[in-house]
Amino acid sequence: MIRFFEFAGRPFIAIVEECGRIMLLLFSAIVWMFRPPFRFRVILKQMEFVGVNSLTVVLITGAFTGMVFALQSYHGFRMFGGESLVGATVALGMTRELGPVFTALMVTGRAGSAMAAELGTMRVTEQIDALSTMSVNPIQFLIVPRIIAGIVMLPVLTIISDFIGIVGGYFVGVKLLKINSGIFMSRITELVEFEDIYNGLAKAVCFGLIFTLIGCYKGFYTSGGAEGVGRATTESVVFSSVTILISDYFLTSVMF
């Protein structure tokens, strides 16, 4: 009987242990974040990698999300003559939910996986050990700049995604489906509040922390050569995406 519970509880204990190690890494990163030297160039380089280099994918995702959302909601609202609400629905959906979540998932796939792969390769080729032998703390040098970049750049990308999604919704609603432009815009200004935008950006900050922390954790503690790097990369994307979606539910239930 005890053996059965041991067997059944093993995965649960493994998850708890892994979460504990991630929290310890986060704690170390926070401590090293406020200790000199402050490497602004490395932080800017990471911000470019996470933010500027993700712009294209975020623009495409945001635009088409807004467009398809406008199309679907138009067909739904038309059943009871509520087409005028399409603009506000798209804007609320983008700012509260779709902008932050889709941006986080896309950036996780692009930048989070790259972080895990890069740090994993550095681990298995002893580059992280080399940093330590040169009296440079690897958490401060490698992980802190990536976390800062994620926390700062994901909200910026989310604002862009929100905007381009609403523009996409406007294009489909007003130009293709012939909803009155004035009504489309007035409903947005009437129903969307700044709080919706702020809360969406607060979510983006949390998601930025989640994908960078998990990507860095998986890469930093990689073992097992090239196979280990591949495993770490896959796990980082899956674990980050799932954590983002789960945390989104709880953040939404607290915020709105």
Next chain:
Amino acid sequence: MIKLVKVCKSFNSQKVLDNLDLEIEPEKITVIIGRSGGGKSVLLKHIIGLIRPDSGQVFIDGIDIASLSDKKLNETRKKFGMLFQDAALFDSMTVGENVAFPLKEHTVLSKKEIDEIVNKKLLQVGLKNVTHKMSSELSGGMRKRVGLARAIVLDPKIILFDEPTTGLDPIMCESINNLIVNTQQLTKATFVVISHDIESTFNIAHKVAMLYHGKIIEIGTSDEIRSSNNPIVKRFIK
């Protein structure tokens, strides 16, 4: 200068270092030989504090680094340079940036001064006009040379080598061995080399120590090791 006292280290249930005692002479080349997977790299990582022992002490200049805080350990590590097995050059940096890295981190020298030192150290290891190359463009031998240039750029008192000739052809092996000997004569630093290449070992070593089953079973000059009566040593160097 470097002294290990009763160092024990196990990974899971496997004992890698077992009450190991070792004293390394300053300003000499000491080569630690032993079987592959026998704990040589683990021993080297204990000397620089990358791994902490389960028990025992690791003295560097009289300070037990096994019990130091991370901050104090970082200070002690400034005495060290280390050449890793595959050089461990940073992929994202050029050769020049790799060699300049410790200078940028630990000195307040100007860019011009740093460039001068980088060029001097690269020349010292026999490399010219490579500062703008990426590490992925280099051959195995060149990578080791750049790694050595990076290891000596702060003129450390102790330089550690993890299998410096592994994966190199015989000519490049000889070239790296000569480089190690010449660099030691020039810098007068303490060199600790991990190797299972017996020919290279006797070519460069002032002292040879044999690691077997987690213990140093024999230590002496190359001639003393060659004439050792220990059957394990005899079998290993045959």
